[in-house]
Each structure stands twice: as structure tokens, then as C-alpha cells.
Amino acid sequence: MSKPVKNLIIKEYQQRFGELDGAVLIDMRGMKAVETNAFRRNLADKGMKVTIVKNLLARQALGGSKLEPVGPLLDGPTALVYGGESVVDVARTLIDQAKAFKTIQFKGAVLDGQVFAAGEVDVLSKYPTRDEAIGQVLSAALGPASQLAAAVTGAGATLGAVLKSIEEKLEKGEAIQKQA
Secondary structure, eight states: OOHHHHHHHHHHHHHHHHTEEEEEEEEEEEOOOHHHHHHHHHHHTTTEEEEOOHHHHHHHHHTTTGGGGGGGGGGGSSEEESSSSOOOHHHHHHHHHHHOOOOOOOEEEEEEEEEEEGGGGGHHHOOOOHHHHHHHHHHHHHHHHHHHHHHHHHHHHHHHHHHHHHHHHHEEEEOOOOOO
């Protein structure tokens, strides 16, 4: 391959992967064309993409990016899967897809500079996504406040119900008796 072609491929990789903060690396060898199309279509439906890379050129293109730590994982036939809500979403989807497409082999993943080995992709899939993490933090922060609000309004609601009952009895002309 000529130097200008290599430079074009490196630029293309930099454009595709330059802004990514995570990806999952897989080996798709052994998949039939029909399976590959179905696999890619399933991922595309979830906003995810698959790019088979040339390892040496990918290492050069990823240098200085957030995906640079995957350099040692770029060995043999490699495809980067990225997109979706987050790399956690990608890992979850790929774990499900690997059940249907038995030939998929995990090579590893990277999330915010942290590299996950092939066997740790399952661990990554159990992490909360960004939206889930925000929800958990908000629940933890708002939990005590909502309990306090319920306690304050609960007493007020009880008092209001008692006063409403007294008012209704007075309007009907009934006597109000003190309860012991």
C-alpha cells in the first residue's frame, strides 16, 4: 500500500475515532456474509457502528486520543464497535449479540482511558450508563429531601383532614365532642 493511501486511511480513522471516549474491540472471523449483515444491521438500529481496522494504521491514528490505550489490543483481525449512548451500551449489546453470533470474540474495550481485557467486557457491561449514573446520583441526593417533605406535609395533611371534618360537622349543626 502506498504512503498517500496509508495517510488517507490514518486521516479517516482520526476523523471517525478522534472524539470517541470508548469502544469495544472484537474479532469477527468466521462470520458468514449474511450473519455479518444481520449483525451490523442490529447494531445500526441502536446507533452503533462497526469498523474493521488495519492495526498498524489504527495505532498511529489513535495516538494522542482517548482510545490510544487500546494499542496493545490491536493484534490480528480487529473491529472497533462504537456509538450508541455509551461504550457501556455497546458492551451490553455485544454481550447479547454474542449469544446469537457465536463466532464473535471479544478482544477488549476502553472507557475513558481505562482498558478492559477480553474477559472484562462483561464487567464493563454491568457499569451504569451516564444517564443511569445521573439518575442514581439524583435519587440519592433527593431521597432525604423527599422524605423530609413527606414527613412535613404528612402531619399537615392529617391536621387539615381533622379541621375539614370539624368544619363539616359544624356546617351540619352537629356537636363536636372531645375524644379521650
